[in-house]
Amino acid sequence: MLHIVNKSPYERNSLESCLRLATKGSAVLLIEDGVYGATKGGNFEGKVQAAMADVKVYVLGPDLSARGMADRVLDGVSVVDYGGFVDLVAEHSNCQSWL
Amino acid sequence: MKIGVLVNEGPYTHEASDSAYNFTKAALEKGHEIYRVFFYHDGVNNSTRLTEPPRDDRHIVNRWSELAKQYSLDLVVCIAAAQRRGIMDENEAKRQGKDAHNIAEGFRISGLGQLVEAGIQCDRLVTFGD
Numbered sequence: 001m002l003h004i005v006n007k008s009p010y011e012r013n014s015l016e017s018c019l020r021l022a023t024k025g026s027a028v029l030l031i032e033d034g035v036y037g038a039t040k041g042g043n044f045e046g047k048v049q050a051a052m053a054d055v056k057v058y059v060l061g062p063d064l065s066a067r068g069m070a071d072r073v074l075d076g077v078s079v080v081d082y083g084g085f086v087d088l089v090a091e092h093s094n095c096q097s098w099l
Numbered sequence: 100m101k102i103g104v105l106v107n108e109g110p111y112t113h114e115a116s117d118s119a120y121n122f123t124k125a126a127l128e129k130g131h132e133i134y135r136v137f138f139y140h141d142g143v144n145n146s147t148r149l150t151e152p153p154r155d156d157r158h159i160v161n162r163w164s165e166l167a168k169q170y171s172l173d174l175v176v177c178i179a180a181a182q183r184r185g186i187m188d189e190n191e192a193k194r195q196g197k198d199a200h201n202i203a204e205g206f207r208i209s210g211l212g213q214l215v216e217a218g219i220q221c222d223r224l225v226t227f228g229d
């Protein structure tokens with residue numbers, strides 16, 4: 001399962017809900033304001049890093065760059081472009097947007 | 100792969116319209132089939148041709164129309180959501196006794212069944228919204 005989170009963890013609890021419920025081996029893609037969840041030095045760094053033991057975390061590069069966050073990505077998080085977003089959708093049997 | 104896209108947010112709101120467009124374009128460029136893009140809730144506002152953003156801004160509506168033309172995309176607008184928000188095609192305007200219609204090129208108005216059908220027919224359905 002691919003989970004897509006598009007809101008900042010400082011605005012909504014969708015990232016926390018997603019990480020709580022995502023099963024082992026699934027993937028989480030952070031897009032739009034959701035990219036803040038993949039940055040260093042914030043309140044959610046620990047939670048995201050802990051989750052990475054079970055789930056793979058990806059972040060959309062263009063949305064990171066648009067927010068000036070491209071050089072602050074957490075270690076272990078993979079940066080993808082829109083083509084990579086499409087590949088993630090194709091690779092996983094289903095996807096869930098946490099709106 | 101057959102992919103469906105659902106857009107639930109209006110243009111120039113947050114970023115869902117942009118994300119949906121960029122995702123759709125990338126999928127088409129990778130050779131996937133976009134079976135349908137369905138516009139629901141405030142997403143129907145992506146389809147009014149009266150949209151006129153400042154010149155240095157992206158034209159979200161025209162961008163969809165151009166992509167639809169290039170790839171023969173099926174852009175479907177939910178009829179009930181559209182009527183609530185004043186989005187009309189010629190037939191609907193006539194039926195409702197309105198003096199104008201505003202649907203942009205490449206879009207068509209239809210029912211929620213089209214979303215259900217996309218969910219059944221597609222390998223993946225990707226939702227963009229608020």
